[in-house]
Amino acid sequence: MNLLKFIFLVISVVHFSQCAVVEEYKTYKDYKLFQVTSLDGVKDLIKEFMEFDDALVYSGNKTSAGILVKPDLVSIFEELVTMRGLNMELLVEDYSKIIEMEKREILRNDGFSWHAYHDVADIHDYLRNMSREYPNMTELIIGGQSYEGRQILGLRINSPSLHKKGKPVFFIESGIHAREWIAPATTTYFINELLTSSDPHIIAMRDQLDWHIFPSVNPDGYQYSRKFDRMWRKTRSKSANGCRGADPNRNWDYNWMKSGASSDxxxxxxxxxxxxxxxxxxxxxxxxxxxxxxxxxxxxxxSDVQMLLLPYSDSTEHMDNYDDLVTIGKTSLDYGYKVNREKYNGPATAAEILYMVSGGSMDWVRNTLATPLVYTYELRGKNFHWPPSRIPEQGDEVTQMMLGLVTEANNMGYFKTKVSK
Incomplete structure (x- = not known):
């Protein structure tokens, strides 16, 4: 390792630091995406390689990871992989080409659609337009605000077929990690399906529940990922030392900093x-x-490890209705599988099939509010990319997953309505 560090110091240029002021778009020119697999050692590899790249971008699970490598660090990365005896595959030769493709899709599109990724303003305009178009069953809702003063804007869908105060509430949050663009896109797609579908099953699902849906709960980070750094994940708050952002899915008050988080x-x-x-x-x-x-x-x-996760994310111990959550979750995944024949791992806790992590929103909701049905869906993709032209593919999948969830939850009595007089 000492030799590797010495070589790196000799050949490296001054690397980009997230603490510096970013004035130009980070292109990721010649960054290479590797898939590394092993029954053991992937986590240690990432930890070791972060000594060379403190802004390392990676995703994965216990046995594999997608790792985005700077061009001047490729040889060191390959040597570390070889030393550990891991399997490695080059997936993308130049990640900037993928980013350029995403931007071209945006430029070709005029108006809101699900064949391009839209910025926060466009998403908010879409929500406003839908609230105007369907005033009898929707209203704009504000779930909070951001560091830079943006609203966390959502849409409540509560059709008048049942007494409004008697309906079970179904809450959806999306986009808490800025770079996971497919999540807000599929969430707006699902909103559109709830409001426009002629499928009687989707209509019944819409009418039964009081939906509170937020496509982008980290709007500052999402916007920054579009304008400056496609791989940005965190918020945009400023720390005392000048560094920016915190992971908003490590910041909730449940076992905060217990596992899977950094104090730096x-x-x-x-x-x-x-x-x-x-x-x-x-x-x-x-x-x-x-x-x-x-x-x-x-x-x-x-996104994007293709899993269905249950609380608690930092434990392999199971909660009281864990078996029910698994049964409902499997039905949800079965409904989604019929759309594209794509298999998701789980349902299980993150500690069992992904990694141990604490301080997340899902665990806080379950622990603090005792909400009976709590899930995190990790959608598909490769290192946070999903082709914009294929957004409807996952949109249809998510819609059916939600239908499967509601159907099985109804079968098990979780959505028994209390009608207020």
């Missing part, structure tokens, strides 16, 4: 914040969630 404000991915709810986004959103009466279901959408 300059950590590119998993800094948990200076304290629980230090981020205004998580603090204000949690306050909104607390106000919801009869909250029966919570779903968070992430």
């Amino acid at each position: 404000p300059c950590d590119y991915q998993t800094y948990a914040g200076k304290e629980p709810f230090s981020e205004i986004e998580t603090r204000s959103l949690s306050e909104y969630i607390r106000t919801l009466e009869n909250l029966r279901a919570y779903v968070g959408f992430h």
Whole structure:
């Protein structure tokens, strides 16, 4: 290792630091995406390689990872992989080409659609337009605000077929990690399906529940990922040392900093914040969630390890209705599988099939509010990319997953309606 570090110091240029002021778009020119697999050693490889690249971008699970490598670090990375006896495959030769393709799709599109990724303003305009178009069953809702002053804007869908105060509440949050673009896109797609579908099963699902849906709960980070750094994950708050952002899915007040998080404000991915709810986004959103009466279901959408996760993420011990959650989750995945024949891992806790992590929104909702149905869906993709032209593919999949979830939850009595007089 000492020799490798010496070689790196000799050949490296001054590398990009997240603590520096970013004035130009980070292109990721010639960055290479590798897939590394092993029954053991992937986690240690990432930890070791972060000594050379403190802004390392990676995703994966216990046995494999997609790792984005700077061009001047490729030889060192390959040597580390070889030394550990891991299997490696080059997936993308130049990641900037993928980013350029995403931007070209945006430029070709005029108006809101599900063949391009839209910015926060476009998403908010879409929500406003839908609230105007369907005034009898929708209303704009504000789930909080961001560090830079943006609203966490959502849409409530509550058709008048049942008494509004008697319906079970179904809460959806999406986009908590900025670079996971497919999550907000599929969430708006699902909103559109709830409001426009002629499928009687989808209509019945819409009418039965009081939906509170937020496509982008980290709007500052999402916008920054579009304008400056496609791989940005965190919020945009400023720490005392000048570094930016905290991981908003490590910042909730449940077993904060217990596992899977960093105390370093300059950590590119998993800094948990200076304290629980230090981020205004998580603090204000949690306050909104607390106000919801009869909250029966919570779903968070992430990407891109293709899994269905259950609480608690930092434990392999099972909660009291774990078996019910598994049964409902399997039905949800079965419904989704029929769309594209894509198999998801799980349902299980993150500690069992992904990695141990604490301080997440899902676990806080379950622990603090005792919400009975709580899930995190990790959607598909490769290193946070999903072709914009194929957004409907996952949109249809997610819609059916939600239909499967609601159908099986109904079968098991979780959505028994309490009608207020």
